[in-house]
Structure formats: C-alpha cells, structure tokens
Amino acid sequence: MSEPISLILDDGRNIAIIVGTIITLLTLIKGVYEYTRQVAQKRSEQYAEMRKRFRESKTFPKLLDLLEENDPKLAKLPWSEKVELLGFYEDVALMVYSGIMKRHVAFYMFAYYALRCWDSEYFWHDVNRNSSYWSLFRHFVEDMKAIEDSFVFRIKNYRL
Structure with missing residues (x-):
C-alpha cells in the first residue's frame, strides 16, 4: 500500500x-x-517629439524652402539659423546611433533636407563643414546617402 x-x-x-x-x-x-x-511606446514618443520640433520650428520653413532650390540667399542667412538646423539633424543622428530611432525611419522622415543641406555650397558659406564639430552630422549624411543610393521601400523597415 x-x-x-x-x-x-x-x-x-x-x-x-x-x-x-x-x-x-x-x-x-x-x-x-x-x-x-x-x-x-518610448520610441514613438521620442519620434513624435522630433517630428513636432521639425514642424513647429520658426526657422526651418524658410531654410527648407531655400534648400529645396539651393537658393543663393542661403549664404546670407544668419549663422545661428543654420546651426539650429544642423543641431536638429545631429539630435536625429544621436537618436539613430543610440538605437532610439531606426535608420530607415530617420532616412524616410528627416534625411531629405539633411542631404540638400550637405550639398549646398551656399548653406556652408559661413559655416566650416569640415570642422570636427560637424563630424556627427557628416557621418549621418554619409549614412543617409548610402540608404538613398540603395533605397528599396520595405514596410518592415518602418516601425518605431
């Protein structure tokens, strides 16, 4: 038993x-x-904050319009306005390289004007593009150009 x-x-x-x-x-x-x-959710909130900052800036619309046409007026804009835009893009780059924002999201939503900015001699008229202080921006632009050169839209790349 x-x-x-x-x-x-x-x-x-x-x-x-x-x-x-x-x-x-x-x-x-x-x-x-x-x-x-x-x-x-955190990524989404931080992305939304960057998007809001981009859309609500008082400085950016004028700069972006001039960059779209590579207008010679860019050379006459105040240095502080140019640095504000460069600083924004460095913040985006920091988010990308910290893993907060995905590279393809940064490319699709923000890179267009960063690339226009880099290619504009007028924009860099009174800003030293080769300064070590713009190394992060330079690296970001190179990274975004690489994506642009091989761009194929895949929906799976666009998740926050």
Whole structure:
C-alpha cells in the first residue's frame, strides 16, 4: 500500500513542478512582451517629439524652402539659423546611433533636407563643414546617402 501512495506523491510533485515551470515561463514571456511594448511606446514618443520640433520650428520653413532650390540667399542667412538646423539633424543622428530611432525611419522622415543641406555650397558659406564639430552630422549624411543610393521601400523597415 505504501508504494502507490509514494507514486501518487511523486506524480503530484512532478505535476506541481511542471505547472510552476509553465507559469514562470508564461510570466517571463508576458514580461518580455510588455517591455517590448514600452520600448516601442518610448520610441514613438521620442519620434513624435522630433517630428513636432521639425514642424513647429520658426526657422526651418524658410531654410527648407531655400534648400529645396539651393537658393543663393542661403549664404546670407544668419549663422545661428543654420546651426539650429544642423543641431536638429545631429539630435536625429544621436537618436539613430543610440538605437532610439531606426535608420530607415530617420532616412524616410528627416534625411531629405539633411542631404540638400550637405550639398549646398551656399548653406556652408559661413559655416566650416569640415570642422570636427560637424563630424556627427557628416557621418549621418554619409549614412543617409548610402540608404538613398540603395533605397528599396520595405514596410518592415518602418516601425518605431
């Protein structure tokens, strides 16, 4: 009689271990899922903040219009306005290289004018483009040019 009770206790212990392991595994999976959602939400918030900053700037619309045409008036714009735009793009670059924003999202949403800016001699009239202070911007532009040169739209690349 004692053997069957022992087997029942062993089976009960094994079942409890299996159930406990399953519950632990499900809790871990749910935790990873929630963490992933929170990271995506943070990325989304930071992207929205950058987009808002880009759209609501008082300085950028005039600069962007001039960059679109590579207008000679760019050479006469105040240095501070140019530096504000360069600083914005360096902030985008920092987000990309920190893993906060994906490269393809930065390319698709922000790179167009960064590339126009880099190519405009008028824009750089009174700003030293070769200064070490613009190294991050220069690297960002090179990175964005590489994406532009091989661009193929794939929806999976555009998730926050």
